[in-house]
Structures are given as structure tokens and as C-alpha cells.
Amino acid sequence: MKTQRNAELGLLAFAMVLVAAYGATVEAGRIGEITPTFWVPAALLSVLFLGLHFVVRYTAPYADPVLIPAVALINGLGVGFLRRLDIGDALSEKEPIPGVFSGIGGRQLAWTLIALILAAILLLVVRDHKVVSRYAYTLGLTGIVLVMIPAVLPASISEVNGAKLWIRLGSFSIQPGEFAKIALVSFFAYYLVRKREVLSLASRRVLGIDFPRGRDLGPVVTVWLLSLLVLVFEKDLGTALLYFGLFIVTLYVATERASWLIIGLLLFFGGVYVAYLLGASVGGPFANFYDRAQVWLNPFDNENYERLGGSYQLVQGLLSLGTGGLFGSGPGGGSPRFVPEVQNDFIFAGMGEEIGLFGLSALLVLYLLIVERGLRSALAVRDSFGKLVAGGLSFTLGLQIFVILGGITGLIPLTGQTTPFLSSGGSSLMANWLLIAMLLRISNAARGPAASGGGTDRAGGPGKKAPAQLHGAMTEVIKP
Amino acid sequence: MNAPLRRAGVVILVLFGLLFANLNWVQAYKADDYRTNDYNRRVVVAQYERPRGVIEAGGQGIATNKITDDALKYLRVYPRKEVYAPVLGYRPVGLAATGIENAENDFLSGESDKLFADRVKDMFTGNNTGGGNVLLTLDTKAQETAWKELNDNERDVTKGAAIAIDPRTGAVQAMVSMPSFDPNPLVSHDEKAAAAAYNKLNKNPDQPLLNRSTAETKPPGSVFKVIVSAAALQNGYTTETEIEAGREYRESGAVIRNSEDEVCPGSQIDLKAALTTSCNTGYARLGVTLGRDKVLAAAKAFGFEDDQLTVGDLEGSGLPVAMSDTGKMANPDGSVDKGALAQSSLGQRDVRMTPLQGALIAATVANDGEQMRPYLVQKLTSPDLRTIYTADPKTLRTPVNSQVAGDLKDMMVSVVENGTGKRARISGMEVGGKTGTAQNAEGADPHGWFIGFAFNDKGEAVSAACVMLENVPGGHASAEAARIAGLIMKAAAGQGGN
Numbered sequence: 001m002k003t004q005r006n007a008e009l010g011l012l013a014f015a016m017v018l019v020a021a022y023g024a025t026v027e028a029g030r031i032g033e034i035t036p037t038f039w040v041p042a043a044l045l046s047v048l049f050l051g052l053h054f055v056v057r058y059t060a061p062y063a064d065p066v067l068i069p070a071v072a073l074i075n076g077l078g079v080g081f082l083r084r085l086d087i088g089d090a091l092s093e094k095e096p097i098p099g100v101f102s103g104i105g106g107r108q109l110a111w112t113l114i115a116l117i118l119a120a121i122l123l124l125v126v127r128d129h130k131v132v133s134r135y136a137y138t139l140g141l142t143g144i145v146l147v148m149i150p151a152v153l154p155a156s157i158s159e160v161n162g163a164k165l166w167i168r169l170g171s172f173s174i175q176p177g178e179f180a181k182i183a184l185v186s187f188f189a190y191y192l193v194r195k196r197e198v199l200s201l202a203s204r205r206v207l208g209i210d211f212p213r214g215r216d217l218g219p220v221v222t223v224w225l226l227s228l229l230v231l232v233f234e235k236d237l238g239t240a241l242l243y244f245g246l247f248i249v250t251l252y253v254a255t256e257r258a259s260w261l262i263i264g265l266l267l268f269f270g271g272v273y274v275a276y277l278l279g280a281s282v283g284g285p286f287a288n289f290y291d292r293a294q295v296w297l298n299p300f301d302n303e304n305y306e307r308l309g310g311s312y313q314l315v316q317g318l319l320s321l322g323t324g325g326l327f328g329s330g331p332g333g334g335s336p337r338f339v340p341e342v343q344n345d346f347i348f349a350g351m352g353e354e355i356g357l358f359g360l361s362a363l364l365v366l367y368l369l370i371v372e373r374g375l376r377s378a379l380a381v382r383d384s385f386g387k388l389v390a391g392g393l394s395f396t397l398g399l400q401i402f403v404i405l406g407g408i409t410g411l412i413p414l415t416g417q418t419t420p421f422l423s424s425g426g427s428s429l430m431a432n433w434l435l436i437a438m439l440l441r442i443s444n445a446a447r448g449p450a451a452s453g454g455g456t457d458r459a460g461g462p463g464k465k466a467p468a469q470l471h472g473a474m475t476e477v478i479k480p
Numbered sequence: 481m482n483a484p485l486r487r488a489g490v491v492i493l494v495l496f497g498l499l500f501a502n503l504n505w506v507q508a509y510k511a512d513d514y515r516t517n518d519y520n521r522r523v524v525v526a527q528y529e530r531p532r533g534v535i536e537a538g539g540q541g542i543a544t545n546k547i548t549d550d551a552l553k554y555l556r557v558y559p560r561k562e563v564y565a566p567v568l569g570y571r572p573v574g575l576a577a578t579g580i581e582n583a584e585n586d587f588l589s590g591e592s593d594k595l596f597a598d599r600v601k602d603m604f605t606g607n608n609t610g611g612g613n614v615l616l617t618l619d620t621k622a623q624e625t626a627w628k629e630l631n632d633n634e635r636d637v638t639k640g641a642a643i644a645i646d647p648r649t650g651a652v653q654a655m656v657s658m659p660s661f662d663p664n665p666l667v668s669h670d671e672k673a674a675a676a677a678y679n680k681l682n683k684n685p686d687q688p689l690l691n692r693s694t695a696e697t698k699p700p701g702s703v704f705k706v707i708v709s710a711a712a713l714q715n716g717y718t719t720e721t722e723i724e725a726g727r728e729y730r731e732s733g734a735v736i737r738n739s740e741d742e743v744c745p746g747s748q749i750d751l752k753a754a755l756t757t758s759c760n761t762g763y764a765r766l767g768v769t770l771g772r773d774k775v776l777a778a779a780k781a782f783g784f785e786d787d788q789l790t791v792g793d794l795e796g797s798g799l800p801v802a803m804s805d806t807g808k809m810a811n812p813d814g815s816v817d818k819g820a821l822a823q824s825s826l827g828q829r830d831v832r833m834t835p836l837q838g839a840l841i842a843a844t845v846a847n848d849g850e851q852m853r854p855y856l857v858q859k860l861t862s863p864d865l866r867t868i869y870t871a872d873p874k875t876l877r878t879p880v881n882s883q884v885a886g887d888l889k890d891m892m893v894s895v896v897e898n899g900t901g902k903r904a905r906i907s908g909m910e911v912g913g914k915t916g917t918a919q920n921a922e923g924a925d926p927h928g929w930f931i932g933f934a935f936n937d938k939g940e941a942v943s944a945a946c947v948m949l950e951n952v953p954g955g956h957a958s959a960e961a962a963r964i965a966g967l968i969m970k971a972a973a974g975q976g977g978n
Contacts (some may be wrong), residue, residue, distance in 0.1 A: 092551065249491075253484045305519065315519055321506045322514020323522055338521045357507040361500060368496045375489045379482050391485050398492040402499060411502040 004065040005057050011069035012053060016046040019076030022331055026084040029332025029354075031097065040100045041083060044109060045076050048116050055120040056440060059127065062448035063440040064377060070370050071421055071436055074363065075429070078422040079108045081351055084332055085343055092337075104343055104424045111426040118430055119437035129441045133190045133385050140187030144226070146180035147243065151233040164234040165416050175418065177239055178431035181246065181396050182438065188247055189388035192254035196384070200255035223247045235288040237272065238403040238415025244268050245399045250392040254384070296413040313340045317349035317408045321360075328356025343424040345416060349408050364405075367420075371398035374439045380446035390442040393435050524574045528552035533588040533611035533863070535568060535580060538620040543568050543581065548669065556667045562660035563627045566691035567618065567799070567856060570663035572678070573671050579691075579799060580614065580856060583792040587612045587860055587868075594860070594868050612868060615859040617651035619644075622943075622972035626654040629964045630947070637928075639950035641692035641835045642964060644972045647843035647933060647941040649873040650852030652791060653972040654945075657692040659684075694791060694801045697832035698948060701916030701958075702758045702900075703929045704779075704827030706841055708767050709755055709891060711778035713884045715770060719752040719891055723769075725762035734819030736764040736826070739917065755891045756899035758915060760826055767825025772809050772816045775825060779806045781879030782841050783851065784833075791836065793857035794871055804837040805830065827916055838931040838946030840876075842913065845892060846933035846941035849885035851876045892932070896962075901930060903959050904966035909942075909973065910935040911966065915958035920951075928957030934969040943972035 020042035027034045049072045056063050083105030086098045100106060126132060132139070150158035150165050158164040166173050192199070223244065230240045248264035279290025295304050299311035299318065306312075316339045324334065336342045336350035343350075352360050374394025378387050400417055407414035418428035506514070516523060531554050535543035542564045545554040556571055558564065569579015577585055586592035590599065590611035602609055626642040633640070644653040665677035681689050690696055712721070725744040729736040737760065738744060744759035754762040767775050783789070784804045792798015807830020809820040823829040836854065844851040853876035860869040880888070892912030895901040900915040913932025920927055933944040945968050947961040 094549065249488055253481055253488060256481065256484050300517075300519075318506060318510075319514045319517055319520040319522075321503075322511045322517075323520065325507055325511040325515070335522050335525065352503075352507065357503060360503055360507070364496060364500055364503070368492070371492050372489060375485060375492070378485050384481060387481050387485065391481075391488060395488050395492065398495065402492075402495040405499050406495075406502070409499065409502045409506050411498060 003057075003061040005053070005061060008056070008065035008068055009053060011065065012046075012049055012072055015069045015073035015076065016042050016049070018073060019045060019080055022077055022080045023083070025330065026080060026087065026332040029330050030084060030087050030091065031332075035097065037100065041079055041105070041109060042076065044100070045072070045079065045112065048113055052116050052120055055123050059123045060440050060444035062444045062446075064373050064443035064447065066373050067370060067436055067440060067443070070366050070373075071433075074366055074421040075112060077351075077363075078347065078424075079105055079112065080331075081347060081422075082108045082343055082424050085336060085350075087332075088337060108424050108429070111429045114426065115429040115433035119433040119440075122434055122437040123441060126438075126441055129386050129389060129438065129445060130383060132186050132389070133193075136187050136190030139183040140191070143180045143183035143187060146176040146183065147226070147230060149176050151230065159235075165236055165239060173425075174427040175425070176427070177242075178418070178427045179434075181242065181400075182393065182431060182435055184243065185246055185250065185392035185396060186389055188250045189254075189385050189392060192250055192388060193384045196254040199251070199260075200257050235292075236415050237289065237292070237413055238407060238417045241268070241403060241415075242396065242399055242417070246392055246396040249395045250388050253391050254388055292413050292415075296410065299410060313346065314408070314410065314414050316340060317346045318410060320346075320349045321352040321409065324353035324356045326357045328352070328354045328359055330354060344418060345404065345414075345423065346408055347422050347424070348405055348419050351422075367398075367401050370436075371395075371401075373443075377439060377443035377446045381442050382446070386442045386445060390439055390446075393438060397432070397435060521574075525551060527589060528554050528573075530554070530590060530608035531610035532556060532571075533584075533590070533613045535584075535588070535614045535616060537564070537616040537618040537623065540620055542616070550669055552669045555669060558663045558667075561662040561664065563623060563656065564618070565660045565663045566657040566693065567616070567655050568663065569799075570666045572666050572674055573669055580616070580792060583790070583797045583799060584614050584857065584860075588614060590863070595862060598862055598864075609863040612863060613861045613865070614857055615861065616856050617646075617653065617858045617871070618655065618856070619653040619972050621974075622654035622968055623656065625971035626656045626964070626968045627658075627660075629967050630656055630658045630949075633949065633960055633964065635949070635952050635954060635960050637949040637952050637960070639686060639692070640948055640961075641696070642945065642947045642968055643693040643835050643839045644943050644945040644968050645839045645843045645852075645854055646972075647846040647944045648852065649871075650843070650854045650876070651858065651871070651873070652854055652856050653943060654968055655691075655693050655856070657690065659686050659688040661688040691799065692948070692950075693835040693946075694799050695834075697802050697804055697834050698927050698950070699829075699831055699918040699920055700827040700833040700838060700929055701918030701927065702760070702763075702827055703833070703838055703841075703914050703916035703931050704825070704831055705755055705758065705763045706845070706888065706892065706914050706931070707779050707782055707784075708763050708770070708775055708825050709751065710782070710880050710884060710888060711770050711774045712751060712766055713887050714778065714880060715774055717751055719887050720750050722748045722750050723754060723762050724765045725749040725754065725759050727761065729761040729764050729822065731764065731768060731822040732817065732819035734764075734822050736761050736822055752891045752894055755914065756894045758895075758900050763825050764822035768818050768822050772821050775821065776806055776809075778879070781877065782844060783837055783877065783879075789854075789876075791854045791856055793860070793869065794853060794855050794874055795869075798856060801836055802834050804833040807831055828919060835946045835948045838929065838948070839944050842892075842931040842933045842946065843941075843944035844879060845885050845888045845912070846935070846944050847885075848882040849880040850878050889933075896932065900958065901932065901962045904930060904932050904962040904969075906934055906966050906970045906973075906975070908937060908975070909970070910939075911969070913962065913965065915962055917957045925951040925953045926957045928952040928959070928961040930958055930961035930965045932962070932965050932969065934966075934973055936973055942974075943969040945969050945972070 020039050024034050024038045027038050086103030086105045090098050157168050158166050165175050251260045275286050275289050276293055279286035295311040299314045304311040320339045331354050334353035339346045339350050371394050378390035404417035404419050406412040420432045531545045534541050542560050544557050546557050548555045569581045571577035571581040588611045595612050622644050630642050641657045643655045661681050666674050668674040726747055727745050743757050749762050784806050787803035789801040790798035809817050809824050811817045820829050824831050853874045855871050858871050861867050896904050896911045896913050901913045904911050904913050911934045916929030918927040928949040931946045936942045945965040947965040949961050
């Protein structure tokens with residue numbers, strides 16, 4: 001099989017040309033002229049991505065060639081848009097055009113560097129994805145701790161815009177949940193590989209559908225409760241949906257049982273509905289969720305609009321998107337600063353005003369491409385653990401994109417997720433690049449020669465003991 | 481495991497399909513809605529991207545623009561502040577405008593169909609040529625005189641209004657209201673400061689935001705005798721017809737006395753003398769003799785009970801004019817309440833009138849009984865000063881024929897020459913008018929009114945005016961109004977002012 005690394009290089013070059021062109025049109029649209037340094041951010045990004053490309057070339061030569069260029073393009077456009085915000089702010093403050101390394105655009109550039117270094121380290125250290133399964137319980141525990149930290153912290157440290165998803169220390173803030181999803185997917189994958197037999201075979205047949213035994217429902221109920229706790233204490237439906245969705249999907253993929261999906265969806269939406277009713281009648285910890293649902297249902301209602309923490313943000317985002325229309329006002333031609341948090345959650349709305357429906361559709365297709373490429377690796381890889389990890393990570397990424405973009409376009413209640421690779425901020429960028437690195441690693445195993453997928457004598461891990469075959473791992477015996 | 485993975489891929493496809501469909505809904509189907517939504521700040525910013533048209537009076541810009549360096553490019557400036565504010569109104573950021581700024585908003589902003597060609601031209605040249613200009617009929621000298629004299633009145637009255645009209649065309653020469661307001665803070669780009677300024681004005685008990693010349697009605701007092709006179713002259717009376725008068729007249733519980741004992745104490749007085757001396761008992765009896773229907777018909781013929789009138793351009797948009805009203809003069813069973821009729825004939829009881837209506841009555845008399853529709857907008861010009869619209873004076877109604885108008889004119893001239901309106905006299909001009917002193921509330925000082933007209937030495941009716949002063953202390957409430965009206969008409973005739 002071909003490595004297709006040169007194809008990756010070509011696509012990457014094309015992506016960087018697009019990023020440079022975007023930077024030039026931003027300057028033309030905002031400043032009125034193209035400065036001699038318009039190409040610098042694109043060139044710096046090219047150097048960074050080229051570095052990752054070489055790491056991949058030597059550690060994962062058979063990795064999917066589309067992933068890096070697609071992600072690099074989104075990441076580059078994100079940096080370009082953030083720099084566009086810096087330029088716009090400077091112009092309205094009558095200040096000189098900021099340098100490439102200043103402002104949120106410069107910070108995003110630095111975060112990209114750090115994220116890529118982390119991704120490269122992951123590729124260098126983890127030469128075989130199955131190694132990860134050894135640390136499954138550690139990762140699982142880490143994941144749960146990461147999820148729960150913001151919930152137990154006081155609101156002054158963890159709450160932003162009504163959602164407790166953060167750890168904020170001064171000007172520095174991270175969203176631990178972003179990292180948690182990778183850890184949790186790895187843990188679920190390991191757990192389910194071990195339990196899949198018992199979960200998929202032992203069943204009772206009701207109405208033509210196989211339902212699992214009551215005693216096997218334990219883990220599902222645990223995760224369900226966990227995600228509902230997230231919903232209530234972190235006040236965020238999107239995050240709850242994300243964790244529960246990723247568990248249900250890995251469970252379904254592992255067991256091939258549609259009944260798990262049915263149980264999961266019923267449990268989740270039932271829980272959400274009960275939370276909504278409780279919010280309406282009891283209030284307390286559920287009130288926030290009820291409020292958000294009201295904002296979602298009637299964003300243009302004057303009372304919701306004027307209320308603190310009401311629909312102002314959502315409405316401004318929708319107006320921004322609507323103003324953009326089909327073609328948009330052109331990069332640099334809009335007024336993204338009318339949208340609060342346009343550099344974070346609402347970056348998609350801010351960009352939508354300038355690149356229009358056609359531009360956003362292209363972005364959506366890029367995201368879809370990344371997710372489907374990840375799922376393809378999951379299909380092609382030979383071991384169950386790899387399948388579950390790649391499938392789970394890809395699906396989670398897709399679900400997160402759905403949750404945030406659906407939120408800002410009014411499709412579902414708005415939640416505080418970041419837009420992967422686009423939003424300003426380090427945690428999101430680092431976590432999602434780690435996710436991509438993991439997908440690269442697994443796709444390398446999937447697309448590479450069979451020998452390298454088996455993991456018996458990988459050239460990459462000299463001196464190390466090959467990881468134990470997961471297929472041979474102990475499996476619970478079904479007791480009739 | 482591959483089958484469920486494929487299905488997961490399908491789920492993702494469906495979710496992205498939903499996103500895409502919803503994005504189409506937001507960015508295509510709802511785009512126009514959102515683009516022009518009231519909550520959309522871009523709408524406001526776009527309005528300020530091109531200069532709004534200038535409003536001029538007598539070659540002087542009274543609503544102009546200043547280039548700023550904040551997000552909203554052009555700031556509206558009203559150089560003469562309070563003087564023109566009741567006419568111009570103001571246009572706050574993100575809220576509806578008032579006054580002419582509101583009535584001619586489409587034209588000033590450049591969005592009017594009349595400026596379509598200019599917008600198309602802009603599209604090709606890439607210019608932002610701004611909105612069309614509005615030229616008002618206001619005579620700057622008359623306006624400044626009215627403002628100055630009203631505010632410097634000799635009785636320390638704090639509330640009032642003055643308006644002057646060209647009787648031949650209906651063009652408004654002056655329109656002031658006291659107290660007025662400075663519109664500049666209200667259009668500040670600092671919206672919080674603008675809202676604070678508005679709230680302060682809005683809470684002021686003297687209602688500075690109210691245009692008293694068009695939007696407020698007050699009892700007109702004896703000014704209404706002109707209407708009763710018109711009703712009499714149309715029904716067989718002449719200026720010499722003797723009518724019953726006397727010191728006192730009792731009718732159905734109402735007691736009518738004259739303002740002073742010397743006024744028409746005899747049992748008979750001719751109509752002209754009755755108006756000249758403002759004989760209350762005579763007019764109360766005359767109203768009752770004529771009957772309610774004839775008095776009401778005359779009032780209506782002059783413009784009472786009209787709630788549709790606007791004063792702006794002659795195509796229908798302008799400042800709304802409050803309805804002047806005679807009241808019902810009826811008992812609860814619907815029959816004529818003669819006591820009320822007697823009092824109403826003196827402009828008391830439930831009779832209410834705007835100063836604009838007062839000026840219209842005088843203007844009608846001066847224009848041979850033809851009432852011209854009042855207007856404020858003389859001309860609309862495109863940004864490159866092409867004339868788009870010129871006011872073409874229109875007859876609003878003809879309440880009396882020229883015979884009756886001539887008699888009324890004689891009587892009203894007599895009022896100024898020999899009677900209660902002497903202070904309105906202007907040297908070298910023939911001035912007529914009628915005073916009014918209106919009781920309004922128990923213990924409160926009466927309102928002083930004067931309506932009048934002036935003919936120049938060529939015999940042309942050059943101006944008709946109405947001045948209303950609220951709660952004038954110290955007796956002879958109408959004398960000060962008459963004096964001010966004389967000065968305004970003199971200025972409007974080009975003979976006074978500064």
C-alpha cells in the first residue's frame with residue numbers, strides 16, 4: 001500500500017495557500033490594502049504543519065493523508081479570523097495594525113505550536129495504539145476526575161456564561177472536559193472490548209428486540225447518571241449529550257446491539273425532559289437548564305432578549321449569520337464584534353457573516369471529511385480496541401461539532417462547547433490535535449501492511465515488549 | 481463491529497445534514513428578516529454610513545451632520561437647538577425619529593423611492609452620496625422673533641406657543657413652542673447618555689418635548705367668537721345687525737358676564753362693536769339664538785373636528801395635528817344644552833383648539849374665505865441639489881364666501897384698531913385679529929390668546945399668526961399675546977426681526 005505522504009504534502013501546501021489568500025482578503029477588506037506581511041501567519045503555520053508532516057512521515061508513514069491538511073486548513077482559517085478580529089479592534093481603537101504575534105491571533109498561533117508539539121510527542125511515544133489500553137483504568141479515572149473538577153469548584157472559578165466547564169486562574173483558563181473525552185473514549189474502548197461478549201450475547205427478547213440482562217445494565221446506568229450530574233451541576237446539556245453520546249456509541253459499536261441505542265436514547269431524552277419539567281416546577285439546580293430551553297424556544301422574545309444571560313448572544317449570532325446570507329460580506333467586511341464571544345463559542349457565527357452560507361458549507365464539509373476519515377480508519381483497523389477508539393473519537397468529534405454549531409444556529413439549546421480547531425483557546429486546540437494524532441496513529445495501523453497492524457514486531461518500538469493481544473484478553477464467561 | 485461503525489457514520493451524516501439544512505434556514509430563508517431585524521446593530525451602523533440629508537430654512541442649515549471618528553460615522557447636529565426643535569424633532573440612534581426628521585425620514589435617509597436613481601448611481605460610482613435635503617417654509621426671521629419674544633415675554637409666562645402662516649399659500653412661517661428642548665443630547669452616539677437626556681426631558685412636568693402649537697389643545701376663549709360671527713354672517717346677519725347684550729345673561733344655569741363692567745352694558749350692540757369690545761353676553765345670546773347646529777357647522781367648516789390633518793409636505797406626511805374640538809353642548813338625553821352652548825360661544829366649556837387651528841382661522845379670513853392647507857416642506861432636493869418636489873399650495877376647505885370673509889376682516893381689523901387687540905398693531909400695515917382670555921381651572925391664571933393677520937401696503941395678506949400663552953398672571957392675559965403676534969407678523973412680512 002502506498003504511504004501517500006506526498007499527497008498529504010501537496011494538500012497541505014494547497015491548504016496553506018488558501019490560508020494565505022484568506023489573510024490577504026481580510027487585510028484588503030478591513031484595512032483597505034494588503035500589507036507586505038500578510039503571508040507571515042500562513043508561512044509560520046506552514047512551517048509548523050510541515051514539522052508535523054515530517055513526524056508523521058517517519059513515525060506513521062501509512063497514516064491517512066487527508067486528516068492533517070483538512071485540520072490544518074480549519075486551524076489556519078481560525079488563526080486568520082482571530083487575526084482579523086485583532087485588526088478590526090485595532091482599527092476601531094485607532095491603533096496601529098497589530099503584529100503577527102500579538103493579540104488573540106498571535107496567541108492562537110502559539111497554542112497551535114504547542115498543540116502540534118503535543119501531537120508530535122504522542123505520535124513519537126505511542127508507536128502502537130494498543131499500548132494505550134494498558135493504561136485504560138488510569139485514563140478512565142483521569143477522565144472522570146477531569147469531568148468532575150469544574151462541577152465541584154466554586155462558580156467564581158469554573159463558571160463562564162452560566163456553564164460550569166472551566167478552571168480559571170487569573171487570565172489563564174482551561175476546559176478539562178476537552179481532554180476528558182479522549183481519556184474516556186480510551187477507557188470505554190478497553191472496558192467494552194473486555195465486556196462485549198457478555199453485553200452482546202446475554203439477553204432477553206422483548207417485542208422482537210434483544211434486551212440485556214438487568215445486572216449488565218450497571219455501567220450504562222452509571223454513565224447515564226454521571227452525564228445527568230454533569231447536566232445539573234455543570235449546567236450544560238451539550239457536555240452531557242457529548243459524554244453520554246460517546247458512551248452509547250462505543251457500546252453500540254462494541255456489542256452491535258440496537259437495543260443499547262434505544263435504551264440510551266430513551267434514558268437520555270427522558271432525563272432531559274424530566275430535568276426540564278423539574279426546572280419549570282422545582283427550580284434549584286434545574287432552573288438554569290429550564291432557562292436555557294426557554295431561550296432556545298423563543299430567542300426573539302423581548303423578555304428573553306433583555307434578561308441577563310438570556311438570548312442576546314444567540315440572537316446576535318443568528319443576526320450575524322443572517323446578515324451574511326448566501327455569499328457573506330467577504331473576509332474583513334462584516335461586524336463580528338456585535339456578537340459576544342465571537343472568538344470562542346460564536347466564531348462560526350462571526351465567520352458566517354463574512355464567508356456566507358457557501359463558505360460555512362465548505363467548512364462543514366471539511367469537518368465531515370475529518371470525521372468520516374476517522375470512521376474509515378476505524379472500519380479498516382484490525383483490532384477491536386483500535387476500532388472502538390477511532391470510532392469513538394471520530395464520533396465524539398462529530399457530535400461536538402453538531403452540539404456547538406447546532407447550538408449557535410438555534411437547532412438545539414445553546415451550550416458552551418468550543419468549535420474544534422477554530423475557537424480561540426489552548427485546551428480545545430491541544431485536546432483536538434491529540435485526538436487527531438490518535439486517529440493518525442490508528443489510521444497508520446489500518447492502512448499499513450498487515451504485519452505492522454498486528455503489532456508483533458513493529459519497527460517503531462525497538463526494545464519494547466509488544467503489547468498483549470487484546471483479543472486474547474480475559475473475557476467474562478456467560479453464565480446462563 | 482463494522483456494521484455499527486457504518487451506521488455511526490450515517491448518524492454523523494444525518495446530524496451534519498440537519499446542520500446544513502438549518503444553516504440554509506438561517507442564512508437563506510430568514511436572511512432578510514435577520515438583516516433588517518431591530519436587534520441588528522448593523523442596520524443602525526449602515527444608516528450612519530452615509531450623510532443624512534440636511535434640513536434647511538431660509539438658506540440656513542438647521543439640521544446638519546458632523547463627521548465623527550466613532551463606529552457611527554455621521555453625527556446629527558442641530559445648530560439652533562431649542563428654536564427649531566418642535567418642528568425638526570430629532571433622530572436618536574436606533575430609535576424612531578420625531579418631527580420632520582420622522583415625517584421625511586425616507587427622503588433624508590436616502591431610502592425614498594424618489595431617490596432611487598441616486599442609489600443606482602451610487603452602486604456604479606461606489607460613492608455614498610447621502611440622503612436628500614429638505615427645505616422648510618420657515619422664515620428664519622419670523623421663527624427667531626417668535627422664539628425670542630415668546631421666551632422674553634413681559635409676563636414671565638413659561639409655557640406657550642406661536643405659529644405664523646402665509647394666508648395665501650398655507651406655508652408655515654414660524655412655529656415655536658415653549659419650553660423647548662435641545663435635540664443634540666438626544667441624538668448622541670452614546671446611547672446611554674441619550675436615553676438619560678430623554679428620560680429627564682420626558683419627566684419634566686412642563687413637557688418640553690410637546691409641540692404646543694400642533695399637539696396640544698386649550699380652551700380658546702373669545703377667539704371662538706370669530707367662528708360664531710361667521711355663523712351669524714352666513715345666516716343673514718351683517719356687521720351692523722344689532723344683537724342683544726347686557727351686563728349679565730343667565731341661561732339654563734349658566735351665568736355669563738363681561739370681562740369688565742364697561743364692556744357692552746347696553747341692551748343692544750351691533751355685531752362689529754360686539755367683536756371689537758369682545759362682548760360676552762352678546763355672543764352668548766347670539767350663539768343660543770343661532771342654535772347649536774349652526775355654531776357647530778361653522779366651527780367644523782373652519783377645521784374643528786378634523787383629526788386627519790398633518791403639517792409637513794402636501795403629500796400627506798408631516799407632524800400630526802391634534803383635533804380641535806367644540807364639545808357636544810348636549811344634555812345627557814342628547815338635546816341641546818343651552819347653557820353649554822352659551823358658554824361654548826365664548827370658547828369656554830368643552831371647546832379646545834390648537835394654536836395652528838387659531839392661525840388657520842385668521843388666515844382663512846385674510847384669504848377671502850379660502851383656507852389653504854398648512855405645510856412646512858417647501859422643497860425636496862436630491863443630494864446633488866436637483867429639485868425633486870416643490871410644494872404646490874392646496875385649498876384645504878372654503879368655510880365662508882368672500883363676502884362673509886370681507887365682513888369678518890372688517891370686524892377683526894376693528895378689534896386691533898379700536899378694541900382689545902390694540903397691542904398687535906404694526907405701523908404701515910393693516911392688522912386684524914381677535915383676542916382670547918380663557919379660564920381653565922379653578923384659581924389658575926387664564927390662558928391668553930391672539931389670532932390675527934396682517935396686510936402689507938399693497939393689500940396683500942402676508943401673514944396670519946396665533947400666539948397662545950398658558951396661565952398668564954396679572955390680568956389682560958391676551959394683550960401680551962397680541963403684542964408678540966404683531967411682532968411675528970411684522971418679521972414674517974420682512975419688516976422686523978433683527
